[in-house]
Amino acid sequence: MKEFRDRVAVVTGAASGIGYALAERCGQEGMKVVLADVDQAALRRTGQSLKDSGATVLAVRTDVSKSEDVESLAQRTLDVFGAVHLLFNNAGVDARTTLWEATLADWQWVIGVNLWGVIHGVRTFVPIMLRQGDDCHVVNTSSIAGLISGPGIGVYKVTKHGVVSLSETLACELAAIDAKIKVSVLCPAGVNTKIMDAERNRPRELQNTAAYETAHPATIQIKETLRQLVEAGLTPAEVATKVFDAIRNEKFYILTHADWKPLVQKRMEDILRERNPDEAQVGPLKG
Numbered sequence: 475m476k477e478f479r480d481r482v483a484v485v486t487g488a489a490s491g492i493g494y495a496l497a498e499r500c501g502q503e504g505m506k507v508v509l510a511d512v513d514q515a516a517l518r519r520t521g522q523s524l525k526d527s528g529a530t531v532l533a534v535r536t537d538v539s540k541s542e543d544v545e546s547l548a549q550r551t552l553d554v555f556g557a558v559h560l561l562f563n564n565a566g567v568d569a570r571t572t573l574w575e576a577t578l579a580d581w582q583w584v585i586g587v588n589l590w591g592v593i594h595g596v597r598t599f600v601p602i603m604l605r606q607g608d609d610c611h612v613v614n615t616s617s618i619a620g621l622i623s624g625p626g627i628g629v630y631k632v633t634k635h636g637v638v639s640l641s642e643t644l645a646c647e648l649a650a651i652d653a654k655i656k657v658s659v660l661c662p663a664g665v666n667t668k669i670m671d672a673e674r675n676r677p678r679e680l681q682n683t684a685a686y687e688t689a690h691p692a693t694i695q696i697k698e699t700l701r702q703l704v705e706a707g708l709t710p711a712e713v714a715t716k717v718f719d720a721i722r723n724e725k726f727y728i729l730t731h732a733d734w735k736p737l738v739q740k741r742m743e744d745i746l747r748e749r750n751p752d753e754a755q756v757g758p759l760k761g
C-alpha cells in the first residue's frame with residue numbers, strides 16, 4: 475500500500491500505547507480511522523483527541539477475543555466508511571508467571587486477546603479485503619517474544635509465536651493467489667506503553683485472586699525486569715514510523731530493536747544445529 479489518503483484503517487487496542495500511535499499516524503496520513511478497544515473510557519478520550527487533531531474517526535467498543543464483537547466492528551466500519559484497507563490486529567495483554575503456575579484464567583485471557591483476537595481479525599476482515607480487490611495491508615502485532623526462546627512470560631510467548639506463524643502463513647497464502655493484500659508482523663522489544671498494567675482491562679470472569687498475584691518470587695523478578703525494559707523502551711510514535719515505512723515498502727518482518735536480533739539468530743541456530751534451548755538466551759530478561 476502506498477496511498478493512504480481517504481483510505482480506511484482499523485486499529486485494535488487503539489486506546490493506548492502502540493495502537494494509539496498507529497491510529498494517530500493513520501489520521502496524519504489522511505486516513506479514516508476506526509478505533510477499536512475494550513476500554514470504553516480510554517476509547518472515548520482517544521476518539522476525542524484524534525478528532526481534535528483533525529482526523530476522521532469512528533470509535534467502536536470491541537473485545538477482540540469475541541468473534542461477534544469483531545464481526546460488529548467490521549459491519550460498523552463498512553456501514554460508516556464503506557471499505558477497509560489497512561488492518562492493525564494490535565490489541566494485546568500479558569500475564570506473567572511460570573508456565574506451571576499459570577491459571578486457566580491466565581491462559582484463556584491471554585490466548586483470547588493475543589491469538590484469538592488476531593484470528594478473528596483475519597477471518598473477518600481478509601474476506602472483505604479480497605472482495606474489494608484494492609491494495610490492502612494487514613499488520614499483526616507479535617513481539618520479539620514471538621521469535622526467541624528461554625524462560626519467562628511463557629503464556630504470552632505461546633501467543634506471540636502463534637501470531638508470527640499465522641502471519642507468515644497468511645502472507646504466503648495471499649501471495650499464492652496473487653491477492654493485493656500484503657501482510658506484516660510487528661515484533662518489538664521494549665516500548666514505553668501501559669502494557670505492564672494490562673490487568674486493568676482483564677475481564678472480571680477471568681481474574682485471579684490477590685494471593686495468587688504474589689505467589690512466586692521469579693514472577694515478581696521477571697515483572698520488574700520487564701517494567702524496566704518497557705520504561706526504557708522506544709516511544710510508540712517511533713514504532714508507528716517504522717511500521718508505516720514497512721507498509722510502504724511491503725516489508726513483512728518489522729523488528730524495531732536491532733539489539734535483540736542476536737537472540738533471534740541464536741534460537742534459529744540452536745534449532746538448525748539441534749542444540750537444546752539455552753537458559754541463558756533470556757538475555758535482557760535477566761536484567
Ligand SMILES: NC(=O)c1ccc[n+]([C@@H]2O[C@H](COP(=O)([O-])OP(=O)(O)OC[C@H]3O[C@@H](n4cnc5c(N)ncnc54)[C@H](O)[C@@H]3O)[C@@H](O)[C@H]2O)c1
Pocket residue numbers: 486487488489490491492493510511512513516536537538539564565566567587615616617618661662663664665666667668669670671672675704707
Ligand atoms: N510495550 C511493549 O514493550 C511491547 C513489546 C512487544 C509487543 N507489544 C505488543 O504491542 C501491542 C500493544 O500493546 P501496548 O504495549 O501498546 O500496550 P497498552 O496496554 O498500552 O495498549 C494495549 C491496548 O489493548 C487494549 N485491549 C486489551 N484487551 C483488549 C481486548 N480484549 N479487546 C480490545 N482491546 C483490548 C487495551 O485496553 C489497551 O488500550 C500488544 O499486542 C503487545 O503485546 C508491546
